Every structure is written in C-alpha cells, then in structure tokens.
Amino acid sequence: MSLINLTINNRPIAVEKGSTILEAAKKLNIKIPTLCHLDLHNIKMVNQVASCRVCMVEVKGKKNLAPACATLVTEGMEVRTDSLRAIKARRTVVELLLSNHPQDCLLCDKNTNCELQTLASDLGIREIKYKGATSNHGIDTSSHSIVKNLDKCILCRRCETMCNDVQTVSVLSGVDRGFETIVSPSFYNPMHETACTFCGQCVAVCPTGALTEVNNVPKVWDVLNDDEKFVIVQIAPAVRVALGEEFGMKPGEVVTGKIATALRNLGFDKVFDTDFAADLTIMEEASEFIHRLQHGGDMPILTSCCPGWVKFFEHQFPNLLDIPSSCKSPHEMFGAIAKTYLAQKLNVDPKNMVIVSIMPCVAKKYEAARPELSHDDMKDVDIVITTREFAKMLKEAGIDFNSLKDSDFDHPLGESTGASVIFGATGGVLEAALRTAYEWLTKETLEDIEFNALRGLDGIKEATVKINDMDVNVAVAHGLGNARKILEDIQSGKSNYHAIEIMACPGGCVGGGGQPYHHGNLDILKNRAEGLYKEDRDKALRKSHNNPYVKALYEEFLGEPYGEKAHELLHTHYFKRVKI
Numbered sequence: 001m002s003l004i005n006l007t008i009n010n011r012p013i014a015v016e017k018g019s020t021i022l023e024a025a026k027k028l029n030i031k032i033p034t035l036c037h038l039d040l041h042n043i044k045m046v047n048q049v050a051s052c053r054v055c056m057v058e059v060k061g062k063k064n065l066a067p068a069c070a071t072l073v074t075e076g077m078e079v080r081t082d083s084l085r086a087i088k089a090r091r092t093v094v095e096l097l098l099s100n101h102p103q104d105c106l107l108c109d110k111n112t113n114c115e116l117q118t119l120a121s122d123l124g125i126r127e128i129k130y131k132g133a134t135s136n137h138g139i140d141t142s143s144h145s146i147v148k149n150l151d152k153c154i155l156c157r158r159c160e161t162m163c164n165d166v167q168t169v170s171v172l173s174g175v176d177r178g179f180e181t182i183v184s185p186s187f188y189n190p191m192h193e194t195a196c197t198f199c200g201q202c203v204a205v206c207p208t209g210a211l212t213e214v215n216n217v218p219k220v221w222d223v224l225n226d227d228e229k230f231v232i233v234q235i236a237p238a239v240r241v242a243l244g245e246e247f248g249m250k251p252g253e254v255v256t257g258k259i260a261t262a263l264r265n266l267g268f269d270k271v272f273d274t275d276f277a278a279d280l281t282i283m284e285e286a287s288e289f290i291h292r293l294q295h296g297g298d299m300p301i302l303t304s305c306c307p308g309w310v311k312f313f314e315h316q317f318p319n320l321l322d323i324p325s326s327c328k329s330p331h332e333m334f335g336a337i338a339k340t341y342l343a344q345k346l347n348v349d350p351k352n353m354v355i356v357s358i359m360p361c362v363a364k365k366y367e368a369a370r371p372e373l374s375h376d377d378m379k380d381v382d383i384v385i386t387t388r389e390f391a392k393m394l395k396e397a398g399i400d401f402n403s404l405k406d407s408d409f410d411h412p413l414g415e416s417t418g419a420s421v422i423f424g425a426t427g428g429v430l431e432a433a434l435r436t437a438y439e440w441l442t443k444e445t446l447e448d449i450e451f452n453a454l455r456g457l458d459g460i461k462e463a464t465v466k467i468n469d470m471d472v473n474v475a476v477a478h479g480l481g482n483a484r485k486i487l488e489d490i491q492s493g494k495s496n497y498h499a500i501e502i503m504a505c506p507g508g509c510v511g512g513g514g515q516p517y518h519h520g521n522l523d524i525l526k527n528r529a530e531g532l533y534k535e536d537r538d539k540a541l542r543k544s545h546n547n548p549y550v551k552a553l554y555e556e557f558l559g560e561p562y563g564e565k566a567h568e569l570l571h572t573h574y575f576k577r578v579k580i
C-alpha cells in the first residue's frame, strides 16, 4: 500500500494513495462540511458529484479553492480547511443555496433533521444576502408514501444515486438545464404513476425537506378522538430498536416495553405487536415452501413481506409473478385477523375498528392502500405511520418517553417468539422460516437455531442447510440492486436456490425509509440489528410454530396452515405493472 504524506491545518497525516482530501481530513477528525457527498460503502452508495461546492478548501500553491470530496491528495500537499478564504467561500455557497430556498424551517417536515439547516446554523448565517429568481415547482403529493417538494431541492443528486445505483429503479434523474434543472421521473410524471417502489431510501438520504414521507399523524389523532372508533395499534419489529434514538438513546436500544406503555397513554384501545403476525407469516410461508417442495411447485420461493420489493418485481420482472410467496406481509395479516377473529372475540363491529400500523417503512403506506388487501369491503390496515411520525406524536402529546415504565402488549395478538423479532433485520425472515421448516420436515428439534451466514450487511448472503437428505440452498438479498442480480439469475436459469429472502431497504427494515435518519452512519443499522438479535435471545420461545396464541388462532378459527380460510384472509396475488 503506497502512502501519501500531507498536512491539513498544519497537522501531518499519511493516507493511502487515491484518498481524497475529505477522507484524509476525516482521519484527523477535522470536519469538512458537505451536502451532496455521501459515501455508504457497505451498500455501494457513493455520491461524489462535487455539485454543492460546500467542501471547498485551500491548497497551497493552487489559485482556485478545491472541492475536498473530489480532490485527490498528493505528496507534500498543504491543505487549509479553516482559512478565512475557505470559510467565506463555504458561507457564500450556502447563502446562494438559501437565496433559492423557501425559508419555512418551522413548518418543514425535516425541521431539526435537515443538513442544510444545520450547516446554515454552523456557519452562523443570519441573513439572506442574495435576492433573485426563486423556483416554483409545486409539490407532488400524488402518492400514498412520498411527498416531493422540489422548491427545497438543492440538486445534490443523492436521491438519484440511491435510486439508480443502489436500488436500480431509476425513477429519479436530473432533467432540464441551468436554473430549470430538477430531479424528476421521466416525462415529469407524478410519483404514483412511476415504477417507484416507495422504499423511501431517497427520503432517507435527502439532506433537505425536498423528499419526505406523507404525514398521517393527523389521521391517527382524528380516530383516537372519535368515540365511535375502536382503535387498535400494532408495531413492527424494527421500530423497537430505533425509536429510542429520537429520545437520545443509542441505536439498537430495545424499548419494546416503553412503546407498549406509550401507546396506551396515547389512548389506543388495544396495543398489539406485528411480531405476532410475523409468527403467523412463518406458519403460512413455511407451509407454502413445504407444499411447493413436496408437490413440485415453482422454485425458488421468494419472501413477500416487503411491499417495496413486491412493487419492484411487479414492474421489473412481471414474468416471474408466480415465484414469490402469496403470503401477505405481516401487518396486513394482522389487520385481516384483527377485523375477523379478534373482532368476534371482543364483540366489536369490525366496521368501527381502525387498524393503525407503526412501521419503519414508507412503502407500507402505499401497500395499505392496495385495493386487494382488504376483506368484506374493509381495508386490512387503515392508517400507517412511520417510526419518525410515531416519535412526533409522542412529543406532541408531551409524553416523557425515557421515564416510562415497561408494560406488555395485550393478548391474544401481542404474544410473539424470537423468530418474529428478527424479521426486522436482513436475513431474519428466512432464518425464522428455516427454524420452522426444518422441524416440520425432519420432526426433530433444531438445536442450533442461529443461522449466522444469513446475518450481516453483505449484499447477497447464501447458505446450504441439510434437511433430511436434501441440501436446501437459500439466499438473502437486501437493497433492490442485489435483488435484481438474483432475479436475473433466476430468469436466465442460473439459480439453484430453493428459498430467497428479499428486502428493499439496505440492512432490511432496520434501515427502512421511515426510520430515524442515519445521516450516513451505517453502524446505526448494525446496532439496530444487534438489538433485534438480543431480543430474540432473551425470548422464552424462539420458533414461530411454538407461539401458543398462533396455535390457538388456527385451532379456534383458521383451521390448517395454508388451508382454505388462511388463503382467504392471509394470502394475496400480484399484478403486472409497467416499467416507466
């Protein structure tokens, strides 16, 4: 490895040849601000377009200032990040950005989470010096998931890189020229008319309020204050290891008990756990897998818990619609069971029931509106809010989250096993399914239940599991670019997998588009996943088919797993959709 010696602010450092000034400065803990730059190596998202010019630094002997994110270090280089000239240039760039930016921070969804706002504050900007033309693009509220307000766009192109390079969906790209330039779907189409998967990963990396989630919090307040409504809430696994971040806790801190208490304080009539339905999903998915194995059905089976992924294959691989499992996602299964089985048990008219899902995901907002995910003219799930929206509700209600005591979920839809908790991390659904499928097929107890080969942030993970005399080949992909590779292999007949888990978001749902912003720190995703694995280890029951309340549901109501009633309520179908 060849090293390059340089100084930054008079401090010597040796870094690998090919490093940028920005990377060298990071090693010295010298912060050079950036807006467009984002380097998420682990998930292959590197936005290095040097478009914002916020990272300008002075290099001795050079006439012009240099963008630190795109300038390679050279031997003997002397860099100043803190010279008056560099600081003034940086401030001017931000002042120019602000001159064409709505100054409505107080009303903005990204308020306190906006990188432009933070930078303006750090640079001590107190007035908008430059006056001139301002953009007026209007707001795209066409979709159930994402709001696009291009008047807040600073053209950093992070969303484009995320959508094109990581997700390979290619919905967003720069169109038009000069002052008219915008990031847009082709033909300026509204988002809901595109192949967007609503994964929300563009929202997760957008530094400003140009891309945000659809705010459903007012709808939740409305139903909570409507005496006619019986309001049931469920929370997804990944929420419990991320919500604490909004209240100053470390990523991965498990706050399940506090969440249950907080939800009761907010006034929900019943407080349940999507994990119950994740166990139910495994009962159905493992049964479907075994059925296909034993009856020569389509292989490989693909998981179908992730609505972003489902929409992706509907648009991109419409010839493979028979391969994914027909199982609804867990929160949709939950809704279907709540409005039938639970409604009967509680003697509540399901028409008055409102199911609220708290999810790490913005795609689930879109999913809940899919017409086929309903029964007897009732939607399975009525309102979806994200982890971030949930945190806002708690703050609005003045709930001191950190001081809450733990409590349990209600029964019967609040009991879950460790297998369901790990659904929130990439690899977790497949690991949970294997724990059950193995025992059902072999009739033996699976002792070593942690499938470490399926854990972690590698883009595609593989394992072979011996079940009876058969080598079962399985794979896990997270991020839609990795999914595309796997689907292309299946299409060209190269795949020899029996089962594949796919999640649209890098890291799985712990990295969902509705989670607290990670601002480029992927260690946060690792810590959240570790929190889920810890909760799994702490559970008394760790295999879905051992959940006593799920067993009772089949005995009292559903009959056989993968049977007629289960099909009616818990399974769905997919549609061909156009690519544009």
Ligand code: SF4
Binding pocket: 146, 162, 163, 167, 169, 170, 171, 172, 195, 196, 197, 198, 199, 200, 201, 202, 203
């Ligand atoms: S939500 Fe996902 S698919 Fe849609 S534009 Fe954003 S990154 Fe692309």
Ligand code: SF4
Binding pocket: 152, 153, 154, 155, 156, 157, 158, 159, 160, 183, 202, 205, 206, 207, 208, 210, 211
């Ligand atoms: S929408 Fe956001 S991420 Fe995309 S270019 Fe504009 S500011 Fe950057």
Ligand code: SF4
Binding pocket: 198, 199, 305, 306, 307, 308, 309, 360, 361, 362, 363, 364, 503, 504, 505, 508, 509, 510, 511, 512, 513, 514
């Ligand atoms: S990976 Fe999870 S958070 Fe992301 S789109 Fe899929 S279900 Fe939603």
